[in-house]
Amino acid sequence: MAKIAVIGTGYVGLVSGACLADFGNFVTCVDNNSEKIEALKKGIIPIYEPGLDDVVARTVAAGRLSFTTNLAAAVQANEVAFIAVGTPPADDGSADLRYVEQVAREIGRAINKYTVVVDKSTVPVGTARKVMGWIREELEKRGPEAARIEFDVVSNPEFLREGSAVQDFTHPDRVVIGAESDRARELMKDVYRALYLNETPYIETNLETAEMIKYASNAFLAVKITFINEVANLCEKVGANVQDVARAMGRDGRIGAKFLHPGPGYGGSCFPKDTQAMARIGRDYGEPLTLVETTIAANERQKQRMVKKIEDGLGGPGSLKGKTIAILGLAFKPNTDDMRESPAITICEGLVTRGAQLRAFDPAAMKEASWRLSAIKDSLYYAHDEYEAIEGADALVILTEWNQFRNLDLERVRRLLRAPYFFDLRNIYKRHEVEAAGFTYFAVGK
Template sequence: MNIVMIGAGYVGLVSGACFAEIGHTVTCIDTDEGKIATLRQGGIPIFEPGLDALAARGVAAGRLSFATDLAAHVPLADVVFIAVGTPARRGDGHADLTFVGEAAREIARHVSGFTVIVTKSTVPVGTGDWVERLVAQERPDADIAVASNPEFLREGAAIDDFLRPDRIVAGSDDARARAVIEDVYRPITDRGAPLLFTGRRTSELVKYAANAFLALKITYINEVASLCEKVEADVRDVAYGIGLDHRIGADFLSAGPGYGGSCFPKDTLALMKTAQDHDSPMRLVEMCVSVNDARKRAMARKVMALFGGSIHGMTVAVLGLTFKADTDDMRDSPAIAIVQALGDAGAKVRAYDPQGMAEARRLIPDIAYADTAYDAVRGAAACVIVTDWAEFRRLDLKVLARLMSGPGLIDLRNIFDDEEVAAAGLVRVGTGMPQPLPLDRHRQAAE
């Protein structure tokens, strides 16, 4: 089928490359001329494992191309996906649908013949109705059907999520649209992936409800981790114990510094605002947002507690700046709040991340950056692990200890083995486990 993907950001680019991989002809369209020029030259403007090779195969096969002009491509499309950004709107937290509206109007101007318009962007309930009205206003004669098809892509594992999904959700009551969507996804559903058809509004809500539930699960285990620290229990064993219950499951039960990224923060906020607007407030989601925001800055207090309450003038190394491993995405990363809190406490921060340095320099310009993890910890009194990159798991802790001026290892992702940390002579502050004494009292206890 002939597919046009409006938006060549994370969702649009991954989805477009994957659709090309399963045999469709795809044109990814974006208004950012620099981005399109980069893509045409073989570059990939985001980091996602395997995406460069996938896109290159699609281009070489003649099934994937990139453009800035809708007019030449939309009239030829069987289906047009809207995959533009829907960031949280400044001031009230609602999803900003400006780009969705612009895309809908532009599609309406150029559509020809029966075409299915599909919102793949994460949008509030009722957005499909609005898109349908916009198209009708712009082109009353247009023969279109508007459907919803939310994405469920994890950054760092997006290609596998697309090609081998847990489920595909599509919202439409139009028989012609359903037939087109079935054809689009047939190479994937033929391998066993379930395709769930719902009403359009239901489909829109599925995405928000799923992300909010996962955010709640993360926030819950983080609250349990805080309790574990007070009662001298170990959250790793607690999480394993409850995760063995098939009703709960082990996923999203890794305690850490809080969730971030492009989805959970804005989606929980948007769902919360939608619920409030419809006089059906979601108190659990409201509390989840509040607890997660507070937790990020609270992580800096772990460093301060290890040094008796003050880190003024100390050099603190921060390893990991992206919100998770295997992505360059810095959006709402816990590292931002942690670095700011360390700076507010008077620490000199030196940071390193395998993929997030360029964006970090833009968002956090007032700290030092290092070229490697070992360079970052050189002379530092403490090292804070914020993101669980595989590169950090392979660090030689004895080398780390020799380079540092102090023994503090604040392991917010619990990636290191207790015995390995002790053998290196470091003092570990983990998440959700008994906390060490402040260093001065730690030394006294050792003596």
Template structure:
């Protein structure tokens, strides 16, 4: 089978590459000629662990290719996936479907036989029907079906998520289209992956409902963390205690500075807008959106408070800029709210991120980008852990203290243990956990037994 993947962004490139690993012939299409040329040369425009090697092996095997010629790719394909961007539309929170509809028109003009047109992009309920109308208007004689096949890829774990998914959701009422999609996902069917066939509308709603529910879990535990700080409870104990309940589950119960990324912010907004227009408002989701926006701004205030109430003429080291580790994605990252607030308050910001500084530079131009974590901390009055990259989990505490002008850490990802940091002589602030008062004997014992502790 041969398929086309329209769009070589995160979803399109990962999905197309993984389908080729399943043995499918895949043509990835993009209008950006420079990007296509880079991909042909083996240069991957996004950071995703394992993707570069997978692209290289499948290109070498002849199953994966890249082109700007949409018409030629579609003419050769039994299934065509639309995997273009659907960013939030300015002003009203709607998903911008202009790229989806433009792709549908081009696909319609290029089809040569029965074709399954698959929306892989995240789209509001009703989009699949609209795509079908567009294709029918362009080509009244076309033989086609439209299918919804939402992606559930986590940045940093996308290949594993595609190869070993929790489920595959396919929205179609056409037996012919079902047969094509079953063949495409045959590898997953053989390993007994749940494959759920639904209507177009249900499939589209599943994607939004899933992302919105996860965003709600994150926001819930963040609010519980704030309450823990006022009551003396430890949010990690609370999260474990409720997460062991099978009805709740452990995932997405880690407190932090708020959710970001390419999915949760725009998908929650889009679902809120859809619900309002349908006359069935989602008050919980509306509140989640508001709380998350407020939380990011509040984190800057938390940093300032930890610096004796002011960062004017002070230097703050920021470790991590991307919205999560193992990606270079800066879309809606908490750093985009927190760092400008610190700069506006008078701080000099020195930052390091293992993969995201290239993407961050045009978005955060008023800060200094450093070679590593210790370089960022040199001469700083405080260090902030903003993204929980693994390399930030085992920093040498003695070296940190030597680099910093003052031993102050604001750990917004709860990477370190409060008692250990206090014993090492730090003023330590985390999220939702009590910080013990310094114990003179414990501090002396730590320094006596481990002059260069690594935590």
């Protein structure tokens, strides 16, 4: 077992810390937000992630997971320090590394023995080298004796999907370790010993390759989503059914079925940020990633296309003025409360701009929506459940495929709606069933 400090208790940091403790390690989670730390000590989880509360409770009770605001003490008491702070996009699309630098320098001011510093945050290629430099600068400032303290920096990217992060961490497809010394590699294998014993594939490589793997993986998945969205748009024009197309494509082992689900565009904390950052890296190095650049633009068009689809379905330009639209789903995907870059933001704002009033419901994202959608708050009512949102509306729009939206009482929905317009932007219903219930049905690519 290893002794680990995880710095940052956001989505990545808290999931990583709790799951590493569940592997049998001793983990101290660190954050400079004292209110968050006090809440965590009381068992209050600040994010919506199925199963995470059970893991936290179990590992805290076992004495393997603790929380503190004292970064220096945590670093000094442990042998591995994970950096898991945010890397928000800067105005130019690049990743903002100010929090990574801040933590790296604090580590440099604190370490008193050999320590492995692990980049867990998603960071641009070359960041591990910068972290080395920042730590070394702080050590040298402390004098000759401190300057001799040894440390290694490791790149260990995360591959967590919101809504299934605990499963993803405990049953990963692979563990990527970018390191420059055998000492660091062996300590990282100790950290992930539970996975090593389960014969999880390990990819051991250098720092730059490990950093590139994360961006390349997310950019490829974003391209795949955008490809099937554009195929869906073409299917609508030629009379094809994109779900049948995707199912047949997915049976090809060279392609695979995952991420071939058309909809209103991708969102969340990873794909938009990581595609922008990777595109920026390409431009900075004189190797433009034109496919990624095109994907970013196409994804934005897809969101706007959904607004036009709704407007056209209700009668064309001007038809949204004075209409009330029921919105089911605001999070960028089900099983999360995360609305970062959610297609719902663009679509809701676009509908309001065209004169619509909205009645919205999401099982988890209502609190976040209250500030994410503050620009249209005067035109938006937050319902207590899906049926209250539907009541009196002129159309129903499904934006997030929560399970409870997959089995609506269609007869009840028809009675509650003022007009029978059903926009299924996640393709979770069958056309003939919805039309048989008396609706005019709209989907994506079929």
